[in-house]
Amino acid sequence: MGTNIFWKxxxxxxxxxxxxTGGTISMSQNAQGDVVPNAKNPIAQEATILAGRVHLVxxxxxxxxxxxxxxxxxxxxxxxxxxxxxxxxDGVVITHGTDTLEETAYFLDLTLPNTIPVVVTGxxxxxxxxxxxGMYNFQSAIEVAADDASQGNGVMVVMNDEIHSAxxxxxxxxxxxxxxxxxxxxxIGIVAKDHAVYFQKLxxxxxxxxxxxxxxxxxxxxxxxMDGSLFEFLDNDATAGVVIEGLGAGNLPPRTLPAIxxxxxxxxxxxxxxxxxxxxxxxxxxxxxxxxxxxxMGLMLCQGLNGQKARIxxxxxxxxxxxxxxxxxxxxxxxx
Ligand code: ASP
Numbered sequence: 001m002g003t004n005i006f007w008k009x010x011x012x013x014x015x016x017x018x019x020x021t022g023g024t025i026s027m028s029q030n031a032q033g034d035v036v037p038n039a040k041n042p043i044a045q046e047a048t049i050l051a052g053r054v055h056l057v058x059x060x061x062x063x064x065x066x067x068x069x070x071x072x073x074x075x076x077x078x079x080x081x082x083x084x085x086x087x088x089x090d091g092v093v094i095t096h097g098t099d100t101l102e103e104t105a106y107f108l109d110l111t112l113p114n115t116i117p118v119v120v121t122g123x124x125x126x127x128x129x130x131x132x133x134g135m136y137n138f139q140s141a142i143e144v145a146a147d148d149a150s151q152g153n154g155v156m157v158v159m160n161d162e163i164h165s166a167x168x169x170x171x172x173x174x175x176x177x178x179x180x181x182x183x184x185x186x187x188i189g190i191v192a193k194d195h196a197v198y199f200q201k202l203x204x205x206x207x208x209x210x211x212x213x214x215x216x217x218x219x220x221x222x223x224x225x226m227d228g229s230l231f232e233f234l235d236n237d238a239t240a241g242v243v244i245e246g247l248g249a250g251n252l253p254p255r256t257l258p259a260i261x262x263x264x265x266x267x268x269x270x271x272x273x274x275x276x277x278x279x280x281x282x283x284x285x286x287x288x289x290x291x292x293x294x295x296x297m298g299l300m301l302c303q304g305l306n307g308q309k310a311r312i313x314x315x316x317x318x319x320x321x322x323x324x325x326x327x328x329x330x331x332x333x334x335x336x
Contacts, residue, residue: 014090014146015055020044022064023097025123025134035126042127043138054146066097071213074107091117091145098122098171105166106309109155110208110316117150121158124177133177140191147196154202163189165202170306183278210319214240217315219307221245221275222252228259235262241269241314245307250274250281250291264298272299273310280304302331
């Protein structure tokens with residue numbers, strides 16, 4: 001492909017591990033204009049020409065569209081990063097499909113010890129489309145991972161010249177290259193010509209060591225007029241936990257309540273977040289289905305996370321064996 005990747009000469013050559021997992025960043029458009037996976041990842045081929053500032057180690061772990069990625073792959077990536085840390089790697093870049101990128105990034109944020117920079121990136125346009133953003137985002141992610149200022153920031157998502165915290169970033173547009181946004185806070189930094197510039201320092205977050213991931217943790221979105229039918233489907237022994245994206249500040253239609261009570265009677269952990277794009281779920285309203293009643297019934301409020309991230313947090317907490325108040329604290333608090 002022959003793209004020139006420019007690096008200023010620096011004294012210390014950082015050793016960066018690039019883990020490729022698939023997604024549009026590794027795909028191409030065919031003659032019909034359909035975006036399809038490649039047998040050979042063009043980004044991984046390009047990476048071989050990087051020289052000078054970083055020593056790039058490449059691992060083509062998966063070649064999956066990100067809707068095919070599950071917590072099992074997320075755990076394999078986490079374990080690969082832990083091994084690389086033990087081997088003395090200075091930073092990690094993960095290329096990933098953007099559809100579930102925020103979930104993998106948050107999974108890693110929750111389960112890694114936050115000792116070296118870990119950056120997740122992807123692309124909205126495949127490798128041979130006009131205006132393809134893959135190689136650029138890959139280069140930016142490497143710059144951020146190799147920058148001393150990136151230490152201790154948790155897992156980051158770098159796309160379109162912005163650096164976001166994995167904890168709060170979300171995909172907001174189906175196709176726009178500026179799709180990744182952080183509601184409420186904005187990005188924590190930007191990618192300058194050849195380095196990272198940070199504007200916000202993150203508060204510390206509790207991390208959780210796990211060696212396996214459980215299944216059957218569900219996510220349900222509330223809507224006007226909702227009844228208990230969807231919750232009734234989950235009323236069985238296999239269900240490990242459920243995250244509910246409630247309405248507004250964290251409320252539910254009253255017709256859902258009997259089925260929700262049945263899940264609670266079965267000791268299934270239920271987590272409440274808001275389906276709103278911005279803000280946090282709180283126990284403000286005292287009416288039938290209001291947040292105060294839901295909290296009293298035993299739903300756990302998870303502040304500041306969207307539904308898909310709260311589901312990852314619940315899954316990680318349950319996989320770590322947390323129950324009762326420990327699980328509640330883990331879900332509720334943003335900091336350790
Ligand atoms: N559908 C693609 C995926 O997530 C989208 C992308 O990578 O941008 O694999």
